[in-house]
Structure formats: C-alpha cells, structure tokens
Amino acid sequence: MTVRGLSFHYGDRIIFRNVDLDIPRGKVTAIMGPSGTGKTTLLRLIGGQIRPNAGRIEVDGACVHELGRKELYQLRKRMSMLFQSGALFTDLTVFENVAFPLREHTRLPENLIRTLVLMKLEAVGLRGARDLMPSELSGGMARRAALARAIALDPMMIMYDEPFSGQDPITMGVLIKLIRTLNDALGLTSVIVSHDVKETASIADYIYLISDGSVADHGPPQALERSNSAWVEQFLHALPDGPMSFHYPAPSYVQDLSLTEESSRD
Amino acid sequence: MGNLKKLELAVGIFVALGLAAFFMLAMKVSNIAELGEDKGYKITARFENIGGLKVRAPVTLGGVRIGRVVGIDLDTRSYEAVVTLSIEPKYNQLPTDSSASILTSGVLGEQYVGLEPGGMDEYLKNGGSLKLTQSALVLEKLIGRMVTNAVSGDKPPAKTP
Amino acid sequence: MIDGLQRLGRSTLGWLNRLGRATLFLLRLLGALATLAQRPSLIVKQLYSVGVLSLPIIAMSGLFVGMVLGLQGYANLVDFGATSSLGTVVALSLVRELGPVLAALLYAARAGSAITAEIGLMKATEQLAAMQMMAVDPFARVFAPRFVAGFIAMPLLAGIFTAIGILGGYFVAVRQLGVDSGAFWSQMQAAVGLVDDVINGVVIKSLAFGWVANWIAVFEGYDAIPTSEGISLATTRTVVNTALVVLALDFVLTAIFFGV
Numbered sequence: 001m002t003v004r005g006l007s008f009h010y011g012d013r014i015i016f017r018n019v020d021l022d023i024p025r026g027k028v029t030a031i032m033g034p035s036g037t038g039k040t041t042l043l044r045l046i047g048g049q050i051r052p053n054a055g056r057i058e059v060d061g062a063c064v065h066e067l068g069r070k071e072l073y074q075l076r077k078r079m080s081m082l083f084q085s086g087a088l089f090t091d092l093t094v095f096e097n098v099a100f101p102l103r104e105h106t107r108l109p110e111n112l113i114r115t116l117v118l119m120k121l122e123a124v125g126l127r128g129a130r131d132l133m134p135s136e137l138s139g140g141m142a143r144r145a146a147l148a149r150a151i152a153l154d155p156m157m158i159m160y161d162e163p164f165s166g167q168d169p170i171t172m173g174v175l176i177k178l179i180r181t182l183n184d185a186l187g188l189t190s191v192i193v194s195h196d197v198k199e200t201a202s203i204a205d206y207i208y209l210i211s212d213g214s215v216a217d218h219g220p221p222q223a224l225e226r227s228n229s230a231w232v233e234q235f236l237h238a239l240p241d242g243p244m245s246f247h248y249p250a251p252s253y254v255q256d257l258s259l260t261e262e263s264s265r266d
Numbered sequence: 267m268g269n270l271k272k273l274e275l276a277v278g279i280f281v282a283l284g285l286a287a288f289f290m291l292a293m294k295v296s297n298i299a300e301l302g303e304d305k306g307y308k309i310t311a312r313f314e315n316i317g318g319l320k321v322r323a324p325v326t327l328g329g330v331r332i333g334r335v336v337g338i339d340l341d342t343r344s345y346e347a348v349v350t351l352s353i354e355p356k357y358n359q360l361p362t363d364s365s366a367s368i369l370t371s372g373v374l375g376e377q378y379v380g381l382e383p384g385g386m387d388e389y390l391k392n393g394g395s396l397k398l399t400q401s402a403l404v405l406e407k408l409i410g411r412m413v414t415n416a417v418s419g420d421k422p423p424a425k426t427p
Numbered sequence: 428m429i430d431g432l433q434r435l436g437r438s439t440l441g442w443l444n445r446l447g448r449a450t451l452f453l454l455r456l457l458g459a460l461a462t463l464a465q466r467p468s469l470i471v472k473q474l475y476s477v478g479v480l481s482l483p484i485i486a487m488s489g490l491f492v493g494m495v496l497g498l499q500g501y502a503n504l505v506d507f508g509a510t511s512s513l514g515t516v517v518a519l520s521l522v523r524e525l526g527p528v529l530a531a532l533l534y535a536a537r538a539g540s541a542i543t544a545e546i547g548l549m550k551a552t553e554q555l556a557a558m559q560m561m562a563v564d565p566f567a568r569v570f571a572p573r574f575v576a577g578f579i580a581m582p583l584l585a586g587i588f589t590a591i592g593i594l595g596g597y598f599v600a601v602r603q604l605g606v607d608s609g610a611f612w613s614q615m616q617a618a619v620g621l622v623d624d625v626i627n628g629v630v631i632k633s634l635a636f637g638w639v640a641n642w643i644a645v646f647e648g649y650d651a652i653p654t655s656e657g658i659s660l661a662t663t664r665t666v667v668n669t670a671l672v673v674l675a676l677d678f679v680l681t682a683i684f685f686g687v
Contacts, residue, residue: 047560076562087557090548104563146557270468273475280479284583287590291522291625294612324617 006055017213028183028190030204033211039193043159048072080155084162086146088134094145095130101152120148140171157189164196306333306352307392311366316347317402319377325351327381332357361386365398449646459566473576477538489588493595501604510606514615517596522624526589527632528677535669539644542573543665546648547658574641581637589629627684640669
C-alpha cells in the first residue's frame, strides 16, 4: 500500500501535511506518534471511510477514494480492521461475531462456517469462549475475539488501531505474539497504529513516526534507535522532557509568582 | 436456534393480536353492517327549516329505522331545504302522501327524520318526494313564542267600573 | 436585539440543516429496503423488540384510558340522562384521537428511545464503523430493519390500544356503572363509521405516526454524538421531537378528516 502527498484537515486543524508512506506486503509496519496526531484518522483514510483533501492512497494498486461504493466494498472485504475497543457486536455471541463476515459475504453451508469459526477462534485461543457474550469478556479477550473476526475472511491486510493500549502485561504479551504469528503464518500485511513503543517496536519490521502532521522519521526499529533526532530519542525512550516540552506554554514563572506576592501585600 | 423459534412465535402472536384488534374494531365497533347500504331508493322532502339535521341521520317510521339522510341542499329559488333520504329497498310500501317531520331524540340527542304513513294506495319510488313536511322546532323561536305569550297574558283585562 | 435575531437565524439554519440531514438519511434508508427484503428475519427480530415488548405498556395504558373515559363520560352524561351514548363517546374518542396519539407517544417513550439508545451505543462503541469496514451496509443491516419493524408495529399497537380501551370502557360503563349493554354497543355501532372513523382515525393516523416516530428514533441514534452524554441527549430528543411532531401531525390530520 502506498500513500503519497496525503493532506487532510478537519475544520481548521491540519491533521496531515503532505505525508508519504510505503507499506510493504507481508510485513508488519508500525505507525507511531504521540496521542492526538490523528493515527486513527489515518486508518480511516486508508479504509476509505473519509476522503483526503489532497494526495493519493493506493491499496493493492487501487486508489481508495476514487472507488465507487461497490468496488470499495469489495476492497474492504480484503482489508480488516481491529478497533481499539474490539467493536464486537454486543447482541451476538463470540461465535456469531466471528461468523458474521462469513454469513454476510459468503453462502457457505452452516457446518463449513462452524469449522472455519472454530479454526479462527483456536488461532486466537478462544475456542472455549465461543458461547460467551461480549459483555462477559475481559478487554483482552474481547480484542482477541475481534481479531478472530478480523481474520474470518482471510484478508490480505489487517489494520490494528491501538491494540495494546490499556492492557495488562500478560494480555499484551499474548496480543504481541498473536499479531506477529498471524502475520507470518497467514502472509498478511499488518499495519499497527500505536503509541506503545516497546511492544510495537518488538514486532515491527518498519516504523513510521508521525508528529505534527508529517513523518518525523522512519526506518527499521534498530535504525531509529540510533537516530540523531532529539525528538525521536525522546519518543522512543519515553523521556519526560525534550523537544516535546514538559511545560505547557505559560508566562515566566518568576513573573507569575511575584505578581501574586505583590497583590497579597496590598 | 430454539431462541429464534420462540421469538418468531411471539412476533406471530403479536401480529395476530393486532389484526384481531382491528377485526374487533371493524365488526363490533363500527357500522360495517351498513356499508353496503346504498342500494336504497332515494326520495326527497322539502323543509322550511331543518334545524340541526345532518347527513347520515336516521330516517324512521313508527320508531323503526328504515333509512338515512344522504343529502341536504338548498333550493335557491324557493329558499327551501331539500333533504334527500335513502330508504332501504325492503321498505318499498310508503304511501305517496306520507309526511316527514324533523324530530329530536331525547334532550341532547341528534335530530332525525320521522315519517308518518299516509293512506294512498300508490307507493313512493326512486326519485319521488314527500309533500307533507314539518320543519324542525327551533328552540329559540319556541322560547320567543313562550315569552310573548307570557307577556301578553300578564296584562290584566281592563275592568269597567 | 441584533444578537437575539442572529441567534434565531443561526438556530433556524441549524434546524434546517438537521432536517436536510434527516431527509437524506431517510432516502438512504429507503434505498436499503431492497437489500433488506432478502433478509426478512432481521425484521422479525426487531418486531419482537419494538412490538412484542411494547405490548404490556400499550395494553395496560389502553385499559386505563378506556376505563377513565368510561368514568368521565358517565359523569358528564348522567346529568343529561344521556348515558346511553356512553359507548359512542368512549369509542369515538379512542378511535379518532386517543388511540393513535397516545399509542404513538407511549411507543416513542418505550420503543423509540430504546432504538435511539441502541443505535447510538453501537455508534459509540465503533460497532457501526466495524460493520462498514467489513463491507456490510449498516443501513440495510441495522437501520432499515428497525424502521420497517416499527412501521409495522405502530398501527398494530394503536389498534390494540384502541380495542382494549373500548373494552375497558365497556367494563366500567356496563359492569360498574350500570349502563345498558345493548345501548352501549348499538349506539356505538351507529355512530362509528368504518371508513370515516376507524380507517381515517386509527389506521391512517397510526401509519403516519409510525413513519414519523421510527424515522426520528433511527435518525437520532445515527446522528448521536458518540459519548454517553451524546446518547442521553439523543434519546431525550427522540421522545421530545416525536411527541411534538405527532401532536402537530395529529392536528393536521384531524383537520383534514374530522374537520367540519
């Protein structure tokens, strides 16, 4: 998938300014950056849910935002997205959630669907949880179930929206292992959008760092470790202060304090 | 998918209940029996004043309902009200000299047309008309008459010494 | 002064904007009906949610309203010795007005708000977005089934409300207050016309109200801001807006059908 010259703004806020990305097939690519830089927006642009103001996004040779509704739907069947909250359908069981894309898009007989669903659930380790309702699942299990649903139609690409945020270490370990294993086993292209540096860097083949609407740096994880940019260093090593300053812009400290002293003296 | 079966059953019962409700409304509540009514033959009657008579008011003879009012018009030349009555076909032996009056049922009741049979041997047919009519009693005129009578009755006759 | 006018203009434009969005939404919804026709089971499932589950409140309310009509009607007619018309009073009130209107208001409160909340929640938890990304059209899968089911359920519920109301009135009038049973029914049958009252009243009104109530319920859910406050606001809006529109529409329909 390639992104060229992408620009997008929401009202007055410029979210992306002339962004270029290359997502190679079969690899795990991470897009990282501080919160609020519009990483989720990027996934939506790729998925065709919103249109860019300028630039091209091509997935498997097709320009996403130029497709008609039918072709877009066809393309989407080959792309999967794992939402931050899992986004399981709350009125269906885990089994039925995973079966959903199969039932909607194929005419496979029920027994074949059952086999496929169980296979997908086995891959994420939730075969025993198939009859639970989403409200009965923990956060980590919900994401695994959503992952099973995402691979139900054997897509060519999966996009992960903040898969690690808010998870306990064990669940995180499970998810990390799953994402990498599935990618390699199924020959997928994975795009991970995250700000969890350590976890993501441990499985990514290539990383793009986005800040302030453009690509600050990119490269394989080891190359970024050795990067010269102070900002990259701050981000990758989770340093509290650096180019992204600790202090929110404010007038001089001395001035603030002395003003208060003077007024209290009167 | 036993759940689905129960669901479908419940929905089926619901729809059946709804249809039953409408059925009840149609049969027991409304005048559906009268829907096929306009096979009646039409006769007209002219009144000076129809009072509060409305279309669809009943037409009775001897208290039995034999038809209803289907039209009310004003004759612009004679300034009379022309009322069209639809009489059920089975009551086809109304003498041509029958009379029609506009009466009120009860104190609050609606107004209706009451027929009194005449004595002729000829019977009214479609398009016929009733010659003898009595207009509605208009309450205000009645009261006016009563007041006038009361006032004139109060004056004692002059006494001759 | 200018400020107030400006605000008025802005809110009018905002209102018109919303109306436009709602209309486009409706058109898209109608467009999805063809797809929906291939999956009738979706409608059945929703019919259960909005129809069957609304039955208790509709039936109970209908019963009480009918009984109150019987009591009130009796109290007002007994002074004129006209209690034999009680059947007419109860039936006409219910069939022409109270049946369709009250059923619609109760529907909005129970089923309409539930629809809005459900759809709003699906929006907030990204279920709708997930569906879109899976190349499933939420219009055909989520919105249209609820709209169609609600449209079917509304007249049925109004009919049930009216029928039970009349029975409630009968129970109070004849069993409790001693009105003559024969007079009750025969006067009613004479006064209530099938086309003029039942069809023009309950049937047509409830179809119109059903259209409006379900359109508003589904749209407000779709348009809700995906936060818990947003959903709560949307649910309130559904009930309030449905009530206003239903009452206004009732006035128009009453003037058309029952105006003199």
